[in-house]
Amino acid sequence: MADIIDGKKSAAVVTDAVSEAAGSLHHEAGLQPGLAVVIVGNDPASHAYVGAKSRMAKKCGFNSMQYTLPEETTQDELEQLVEKLNADPSVHGILVQLPLPGHLQSEPVIQSIRPEKDVDGLHIVNAGKLATGDLASGLISCTPAGAMLLLRDRLGADLSGLNAVVIGRSNLFGKPMGQLLLAANATVTMAHSRTKDLPAVCRQADILVAAVGRAQMVRKDWVKPGATVIDVGINRIDAPEKGEGGTRLVGDVAFDECADVASAITPVPGGVGPMTIAMLMANTVIAAYRCVGRPIPKF
Numbered sequence: 001m002a003d004i005i006d007g008k009k010s011a012a013v014v015t016d017a018v019s020e021a022a023g024s025l026h027h028e029a030g031l032q033p034g035l036a037v038v039i040v041g042n043d044p045a046s047h048a049y050v051g052a053k054s055r056m057a058k059k060c061g062f063n064s065m066q067y068t069l070p071e072e073t074t075q076d077e078l079e080q081l082v083e084k085l086n087a088d089p090s091v092h093g094i095l096v097q098l099p100l101p102g103h104l105q106s107e108p109v110i111q112s113i114r115p116e117k118d119v120d121g122l123h124i125v126n127a128g129k130l131a132t133g134d135l136a137s138g139l140i141s142c143t144p145a146g147a148m149l150l151l152r153d154r155l156g157a158d159l160s161g162l163n164a165v166v167i168g169r170s171n172l173f174g175k176p177m178g179q180l181l182l183a184a185n186a187t188v189t190m191a192h193s194r195t196k197d198l199p200a201v202c203r204q205a206d207i208l209v210a211a212v213g214r215a216q217m218v219r220k221d222w223v224k225p226g227a228t229v230i231d232v233g234i235n236r237i238d239a240p241e242k243g244e245g246g247t248r249l250v251g252d253v254a255f256d257e258c259a260d261v262a263s264a265i266t267p268v269p270g271g272v273g274p275m276t277i278a279m280l281m282a283n284t285v286i287a288a289y290r291c292v293g294r295p296i297p298k299f
Contacts, residue, residue, distance in 0.1 A: 002229070002262040005150055011274035014149070014299050015060055018281045021297040022061040025288060033288035034063040034090045035119070035280075038081060039097040040104065041071040046097050053095070053277055060281050063090060071101055078104060079112050086114045092291055093119035093284035116290065119283040121145070127171070130179050139283045144177040146275025147230050148184070149299070151207065154228055154264055159186035163204050167191045167218070167252070168211035173232060177209055198222075208262075210252035220257035229253055229265040232272050 026032050035057045039050045050066065057064035067081060078096075085091045094117045100106050110118075115125035121141035129138035155162070164186040168174035174190065181188045191201050193212075202208055202222040208229045210218050215235035223229060233252030240246065251268030259265050266272055282299045289296045 002259040003264040004259075005154060005230075005264050005266045005271060007146075007150060007266060007271040007274045010150055010153060011146075011278035014275070014278040015056065015281055017297065017299055018278070018285050019060045021285045021289070025285070025292075025294070026061065029292050029294065031288060031292055032061070032063045032090075033092050033285050034065065034088075035093040035095070035284045036065040036067065036085045036088075036091045037095045037097065038067045038069065038078070038085075040069045040073050040078060041101045043099070046099070050097050053280060056277050056281055057284070060285070062281075062284060065091070073101075073104070075104055075108070078109055082109060082112050086112075086117065089291075091117065092288040093117055093280075095120050095280065115139070116287060119280055119287060121176070121283065122172070127176070130176055133179075133183055135180075135183055139287065140180070140279075141172065141176045142279040142283065143173050143232060143272060143276045144180055145279040145282075147177060147209065147232060147272050148180045149279070150230065150266065150272065150275060151228065152184075155207070157184060159184040159207070162186050162206040163189070164207040164209065165189045165191055165202050165205035166209045166211065167198070167202070168209075168213075168232075170211065173211045177211070177232075181207070181209075212252050214252055215250050216252070216254040218253040218258060220254065220261055223258050223261045225261050226263045227261075229258055229262045230272065231255070231266050231268050234268060234273065 022033050037050050054064050054066050085094050094113045096109050110122045115123045121139045126138040164181045166174050166178045169192045178188050178190050199222045203224050208227050211232035215237050231251035231253040235250050236247045239248040249269050286296045
């Protein structure tokens with residue numbers, strides 16, 4: 001049976017360190033890290049995520065600002081708010097919760113955030129720094145950064161000699177995850193829906209990362225015995241055992257059967273998810289430290 005990688009425990013270690021770093025910055029430089037979160041519309045899942053982020057920001061000692069805009073907000077109104085936050089020196093991190101309502105374009109909004117305040121790590125400048133191997137001066141996308149921290153704790157910082165397979169090539173996760181694994185000296189294969197004989201490719205992986213959004217797609221016979229499995233998927237499926245209309249969360253990996261062959265595996269929920277919010281807090285405090293020219297803390 002695989003070791004279960006406890007994302008909640010690792011996230012607590014990160015947020016404790018963030019709180020300490022925020023307290024030091026406030027004490028020594030009189031600066032409180034500021035995180036502005038913008039949400040548009042009424043999507044319940046988005047509101048739940050934003051609430052969790054705002055609560056964690058307050059817990060870490062940040063100045064937490066939430067901007068809740070109505071569903072009918074225009075593109076121009078949203079971009080004007082982002083520009084206002086860009087110009088506000090008390091705001092060190094800006095996050096626009098995705099997805100946006102259908103009439104709004106997310107990409108122009110993301111690219112309008114100043115790179116130094118882009119705590120989601122999605123601006124083309126931050127993505128470009130990561131792609132060229134510059135992990136020191138940009139801000140790294142939170143979910144892959146959190147997944148890498150879980151791997152580092154398990155396997156060490158140097159992944160030389162290990163084969164890693166990432167299933168999924170999204171800009172949000174798959175591509176930056178592959179680049180982080182490359183930076184750690186792993187040999188990386190980026191797999192996706194067009195990959196020929198995907199199960200065979202996955203069986204070569206010492207590190208298997210699944211991020212495709214298909215419930216329990218990765219089966220036991222896809223996993224190399226002894227592999228470390230990182231499941232980034234969050235899918236809601238029917239759960240008749242919970243009564244009529246009951247549902248439960250599962251990942252992209254068939255957890256129970258894959259845990260029989262892997263050496264370590266992240267659960268869903270409780271694996272990578274908590275790390276995403278923790279790394280958002282880390283990026284915000286890093287941005288605040290850079291704002292006053294102080295050496296950034298390490299997480």
